[in-house]
Amino acid sequence: MARINDVGGMTGFGPVVTADDPDDTEPFHADWEARVFALNSALVREGVYNLDEFRDAVETMPPGEYLAASYYERWFHAIRVLLERKGVVAAGELDD
Amino acid sequence: MSGTHTDAAISRRVRKLEALLEERGIVAGAALDEALDAFLAGSSPLNGARIVARAWTDPAFKERLLADGTSAVAELGYAAGGVQPQRLRVVENTARTHNVVVCTLCSCYPVRLLGPSPSWYKSEAYRSRVVREPRAVLAEFGCVLPADTEITVWDSSAETRYLVLPRRPAGTDDLTEQALTDLVTRNALIGTATL
Structure with a gap:
């Protein structure tokens, strides 16, 4: 089945926005993004899940959610899905 | 994405997750900070720029770089991969040809050699369009070929x-390798700019 992340050649996403800073060198735009990045690296390093599982969890997001989410929101979603799947956290434990 | 309300909500949820993982002994906050600092310190477009300047000044290195990028950058102390091993392929611009890099599926990128990727590289607009109409996308970056x-x-x-x-800019024959390094931009290493 096609996955929503497979956007190569699709039309309709509009122009490429290169931001106010054309160099765009800030790796993270909020502290929580850096924490999500660091958490994911640690979870892969610790063998809780591997990178292929992580990519799969991003790619299998429901299309509407995927398109509405920012880059690191997708990462956070995938981390939560995998932690529940691996039984590290209970279903619903991370809900507000 | 930049809305402060959303940011506050997701910040809270990320903190909650981190606290929970720490409580269960799976991660340690201090170790996360260290790993993040080390990652950021070791990942920079300066690394890619040094590789390019070496290739411009050392024809034998350039030949090895184009034949087997992974091994050639290892000579300079750079690993192509991160958590998983990766193959590095270096593609050369010439008077007649230009190369540009994308990850249509997500955001694969030589982070160690280029630093964390810019936001536009990860955007659906860039990923979808650059494979269909590269010339138009490059022009939007001011790169008219x-x-x-x-x-x-x-x-x-x-x-x-x-x-x-x-391509090495004209009129740079007298420059040192260090001075050449300073000429190389991150976007030129992705292919959305020329020098």
Whole structure:
């Protein structure tokens, strides 16, 4: 089945926005993004899940959610899905 | 994405997750900070720029770089991969050809050699369009190429990352390797700029 992340050649996403800073060198735009990045690296390093599982969890997001989410929101979603799947956290434990 | 309300909500949820993982002994906050600092310190477009300047000044190195990027950058102390091993392929711009890199599926990128990727590299707009209309997308970056320049778009994967070897600017014969390094921009290494 096609996955929503497979956007190569699709039309309709509009122009490429290169931001106010054309160099765009800030790796993270909020502290929580850096924490999500660091958490994911640690979870892969610790063998809780591997990178292929992580990519799969991003790619299998429901299309509407995927398109509405920012880059690191997708990462956070995938981390939560995998932690529940691996039984590290209970279903619903991370809900507000 | 930049809305402060959303940011506050997700910040709270991320903190909650981190606290929970720490409580269960799976991660340690201090170790996360250290790993993040080390990652950021070791990942920079300066690394890619040094590789390019070496290739411009050392023809034998350039030949090895184009033949087997992974091994050639290891000579300079750079690892192409991160958590997983990756193959690095270096593609050379010439008077007739131009190369540009994308990851249509997500955001694969030679992070160690280029630093964390810019937001636009991860955007649906760039990923969807640069494979369909590269010339138009490059023009939006201010990179207008002659009509007869052949453009090749390289789609990255989990296993293979790409680095563009830009053309050495004219009139730089007298420059040192260090001075040449300073001329190389991150976007030129992705292929959305020329030098």
